[in-house]
Amino acid sequence: MSKFSNVSVEQLITPTERKDALKVRIAVFVDEQKYSMESELDSYDDVSEHWAAYCDETNEDGSIRKHVPVGTIRLIPQPQHVAKLGRLAVLSSARGLYIGQKLVKSFIQHCKDNGFHSIVLHSQYPRRGFYAKLGFVIEEGDEIFDEDGTPHIRMWLRNI
Numbered sequence: 001m002s003k004f005s006n007v008s009v010e011q012l013i014t015p016t017e018r019k020d021a022l023k024v025r026i027a028v029f030v031d032e033q034k035y036s037m038e039s040e041l042d043s044y045d046d047v048s049e050h051w052a053a054y055c056d057e058t059n060e061d062g063s064i065r066k067h068v069p070v071g072t073i074r075l076i077p078q079p080q081h082v083a084k085l086g087r088l089a090v091l092s093s094a095r096g097l098y099i100g101q102k103l104v105k106s107f108i109q110h111c112k113d114n115g116f117h118s119i120v121l122h123s124q125y126p127r128r129g130f131y132a133k134l135g136f137v138i139e140e141g142d143e144i145f146d147e148d149g150t151p152h153i154r155m156w157l158r159n160i
Helices: 015-032 098-115 123-132
Strands: 001-010 049-058 064-078 083-090 118-124 145-146 150-157
Touching: 001 064, 001 098, 001 118, 015 049, 015 064, 015 083, 049 098, 064 098, 064 118, 083 098, 098 118, 118 123
Parallel strands: 083 118
Antiparallel strands: 001 049, 049 064, 064 083, 118 150, 145 150
16 A cells, blocks of 8 residues: 655646646545546546646555646636635545645635635535634525535635
8 A cells, every 4th residue: 555745735737737636636536436537538628727636656566656646626716705625535545644634724715815715615515523623603594415426515714
């Protein structure tokens, strides 16, 4: 089993850099969670900001691969200084290293630094506790809804 170290979170600017985010998303959402490729590749990618988490990967034979993409997150700008957090994904082999938390914390800091006042997201319902630990809340009136065949719930982080 591989071991990961030296986690870094980087904003992805160029289309070539964004391919790293797409690799992670396809591995998690399409290969692991069985969403269709059509639902994963949407029109929001071109108008979104993207980040990836990278690690150095040490393999069982002692070889090391540097700067391996293991996680991703994206920001879709919304009206009224709201940022929509989406496509948070971490490779199953890199889970348990708090990479998801690091991505969300970097996302929140970016929003604070860039004039966003609130963050909204659609959490897969069973994963809502992850976001709650980071300060996101389900507001009164928000109900569970279906998104691509999976129950989701809207969550907010306001006045950031």
